[in-house]
Amino acid sequence: MTGRLYLVPAPLDFGCAEQAPLQDAVPLGTLQIAARLSHWICENAKSTRAYLKRIDGVVPLATPLQQQVLTELPREVHKKGDHGPGFDATPLLAAALQGQDIGLVSEAGMPAVADPGSSVVRAAHALGVAVVPLVGPSALLLALAASGLNGQNFAFVGYLPQEAEARTARVRELEALALRTGQTQLCIETPYRTETLRRALVQTLQHNTRLAIATGLTLGQASILSQTVKVWRQHGTPLPDAPAVFAIGR
Numbered sequence: 001m002t003g004r005l006y007l008v009p010a011p012l013d014f015g016c017a018e019q020a021p022l023q024d025a026v027p028l029g030t031l032q033i034a035a036r037l038s039h040w041i042c043e044n045a046k047s048t049r050a051y052l053k054r055i056d057g058v059v060p061l062a063t064p065l066q067q068q069v070l071t072e073l074p075r076e077v078h079k080k081g082d083h084g085p086g087f088d089a090t091p092l093l094a095a096a097l098q099g100q101d102i103g104l105v106s107e108a109g110m111p112a113v114a115d116p117g118s119s120v121v122r123a124a125h126a127l128g129v130a131v132v133p134l135v136g137p138s139a140l141l142l143a144l145a146a147s148g149l150n151g152q153n154f155a156f157v158g159y160l161p162q163e164a165e166a167r168t169a170r171v172r173e174l175e176a177l178a179l180r181t182g183q184t185q186l187c188i189e190t191p192y193r194t195e196t197l198r199r200a201l202v203q204t205l206q207h208n209t210r211l212a213i214a215t216g217l218t219l220g221q222a223s224i225l226s227q228t229v230k231v232w233r234q235h236g237t238p239l240p241d242a243p244a245v246f247a248i249g250r
Contacts, residue, residue: 003096005124006103007111008034009136010051012218014108015191016242022054025218030134031059037103038063039095041120045070047107069095073116082119089123096129108243110138114156114188139217139245140186146224147184147212149249154184160197167197171204174248179209184249194244201246202236205229212247215239 011025022031035055042048048070052061061068071092073082082089096102106115110133124131144151157174161167174185189197194215201211212226221240226247 001099002127002129003039003099003101004130004132005093005096005120006033006037006101007117007121007131007133008037008103008105009110009134009138010105010108011054012108012137012139012243014047014243016216016219018216018219018221019054020218020220023058026136028059030136031055033134034103035059036062037101038067039069039071039100039102041071041073041089041092041102041104041117043073043106043111043116045072048105051105073120077116077119082116087119089119090127092120093123093127093129096124097127108139110136113138114140114158137218139188139214139243142217143212143214143224143245143247144184144186146214146226147247147249148226149184149210149212149247150182151184153182154186154247156186158187159189160187160200162193164200167200168204171201171248175205175209178249179206182250184247187246187248189244189246191241191243194239194241197244197246198236198239201248202229202232205248207233208250210249212249213239213244214247215242215244217243217245 013019052065077087104111104117104120111117112121121131140156160170178185207230209229211229211232214224216222
């Protein structure tokens, strides 16, 4: 019998000064399954070990941390994404073909959603390895639900260009799509560039367009603000250096 591939969500506090109590962010059932796994495919081995240490504080690991087998996705997968052809994740699932259950984990949130991992999931389906998504936090869905924007029709567009002219063009393109179709446009930014993106959006978007920004989700200092760009221009305050989700809509 083959093992299963478990998609294990991680808390959203990666890179944050504050860490939420793990059992408040991730359901106990998810932690119990994660605690019995010994093979992992991960975005970063160091952060995965830190996560496993936190799990061990709630549910003792069946396999000691030093004996856990952690396999990192290649660095080029992080940079270019793994949702298209060009990367074969089949070798990463060798243990599953030998009967071992494997966990797929990213640094924060749900693996393969706004994070690498889709190639591993595709390979599992091709090999006949059962894929089991576990319950846990997803920053995109939490931000969308709290935005007041259209949750029936939305798109995640990843990171916006860093270069100012290209970013402005992309923002206007996304805004036109949102206003024409009603489709909410979601994007993210790294913590140290969130304020730069906030300023760019406020400067570029039309004054009646609605902009929602969610930072520090699931943490004590979480902030979720949704208002027209006109109001952002009047009362907008700088964002903290924290993971953020931006939503554009009407």
